[in-house]
Amino acid sequence: xxxxxxxxxxxxxxxxxxxxxxxxxxxxxxxxxxxxxxxxxxxxxxxxxxxxxxxxxxxxxxxxxxxxxxxxxxxxxxxxxxxxxxxxxxxxxxxxxxxxxxxxxxxxxxxxxxxxxxxxxxxxxxxxxxxxxxxxxxxxxxxxxxxxxxxxxxxxxxxxxxxxxxxxxxxxxxxxxxxxxxxxxxxxxxxxxxxxxxxxxxxxxxxxxxxxxxxxxxxxxxxxxxxxxxxxxxxxxxxxxxxx
Amino acid sequence: xxxxxxxxxxxxxxxxxxxxxxxxxxxxxxxxxxxxxxxxxxxxxxxxxxxxxxxxxxxxxxxxxxxxxxxxxxxxxxxxxxxxxxxxxxxxxxxxxxxxxxxxxxxxxxxxxxxxxxxxxxxxxxxxxxxxxxxxxxxxxxxxxxxxxxxxxxxxxxxxxxxxxxxxxxxxxxxxxxxxxxxxxxxxxxxxxxxxxxxxxxxxxxxxxxxxxxxxxxxxxxxxx
Numbered sequence: 001x002x003x004x005x006x007x008x009x010x011x012x013x014x015x016x017x018x019x020x021x022x023x024x025x026x027x028x029x030x031x032x033x034x035x036x037x038x039x040x041x042x043x044x045x046x047x048x049x050x051x052x053x054x055x056x057x058x059x060x061x062x063x064x065x066x067x068x069x070x071x072x073x074x075x076x077x078x079x080x081x082x083x084x085x086x087x088x089x090x091x092x093x094x095x096x097x098x099x100x101x102x103x104x105x106x107x108x109x110x111x112x113x114x115x116x117x118x119x120x121x122x123x124x125x126x127x128x129x130x131x132x133x134x135x136x137x138x139x140x141x142x143x144x145x146x147x148x149x150x151x152x153x154x155x156x157x158x159x160x161x162x163x164x165x166x167x168x169x170x171x172x173x174x175x176x177x178x179x180x181x182x183x184x185x186x187x188x189x190x191x192x193x194x195x196x197x198x199x200x201x202x203x204x205x206x207x208x209x210x211x212x213x214x215x216x217x218x219x220x221x222x223x224x225x226x227x228x229x230x231x232x233x234x235x236x237x238x239x240x241x242x243x244x
Numbered sequence: 245x246x247x248x249x250x251x252x253x254x255x256x257x258x259x260x261x262x263x264x265x266x267x268x269x270x271x272x273x274x275x276x277x278x279x280x281x282x283x284x285x286x287x288x289x290x291x292x293x294x295x296x297x298x299x300x301x302x303x304x305x306x307x308x309x310x311x312x313x314x315x316x317x318x319x320x321x322x323x324x325x326x327x328x329x330x331x332x333x334x335x336x337x338x339x340x341x342x343x344x345x346x347x348x349x350x351x352x353x354x355x356x357x358x359x360x361x362x363x364x365x366x367x368x369x370x371x372x373x374x375x376x377x378x379x380x381x382x383x384x385x386x387x388x389x390x391x392x393x394x395x396x397x398x399x400x401x402x403x404x405x406x407x408x409x410x411x412x413x414x415x416x417x418x419x420x421x422x423x424x425x426x427x428x429x430x431x432x433x434x435x436x437x438x439x440x441x442x443x444x445x446x447x448x449x450x451x452x453x454x455x456x457x458x459x460x461x462x463x464x465x466x467x468x469x
Contacts (some may be wrong), residue, residue: 069249071250079254091363091364098360102268113257115255
């Protein structure tokens, strides 16, 4: 039996823009298995980031249900949702979303503070994670003192702080140059293969598709098609990492 | 679909953690904190100086001394001129609007931070508590400095108007003259200024922080300032 970690049922999301209603998601049904590396692909405005937000409990669907680990997310209390975000999911964003007032180390320890982990333990863990992403020597720098690639590494270390079973990455390479982007992708892929973390990534970076197990094409708020890695040919070298 | 371990409930953080995080935040954005605090200081300084000046005027008038410059021609029977009431009310309005505005701006530019903290597992109440602590501290320290500056300003003005007589009849403590209105005294005015500054700062910051904390994180992070 397949171990489904994320399942969406007819998820609809509407935004009210003045008097207009924008239907960003128009009934999405997908299932994601544990340990998979999934890329949600689509042009800007296709709804992939909206779907990303629904799966990560960062926003509420207008209609439909999202199940994670078999739990209907709409039935969770505020405290359960906070615990879910804290323990089960690690988020990586396009614009890093680091807290500017906290050092790299401070950013990585924050989710552990929320999880109630002791100071000693969280310091050790933060050092270990920052070492792993190659920032052992810049631990106490503020985000403003780090390059884009380094900030994204801090964000990855922070996403892993509470050993989540799912990592959600929203366009993690969009603000990075090709080489740095490649490094970030390799790092995320390593988490997927070595630690068995389920990776769900919204992207239009072809380099990310190359490492994905499945690619979900989203268009106009609908799943256009789902392809397995071996069904598509990507010549990453030739494309040279250009997004679209 | 398999049922995995149920999702637990998020724990409350100890108060000391909130205190530590909010002070760290104030320390690192020191420059920005100073500007916000300066807004509170100015508002309270204005209010307290007008108020204290009025207290001094009334006290010296009660004592029979008269200003060398002001002749109290507008003075009412109660001892406070309509002009003074007008000035106090105006300064109060300036103070309320100024503080509310600076706190509102300071919180609105941090919506993304609030959204991010929620992504990492912060409870709504924790976010609000952080802003409550930060703004309470900013409000109190800003208002205290403002009240002292305002008092100093009023004393200097009083010296100019009444000379050294001011110190003999300085209305430091509350007093109830036989046939006059209750005088609050400068200490109470300073204290009221501090409390008002703190309350305004806390309301001005916690209300938008509470609204931001209630938003789903995706929406809070989308907010552009």
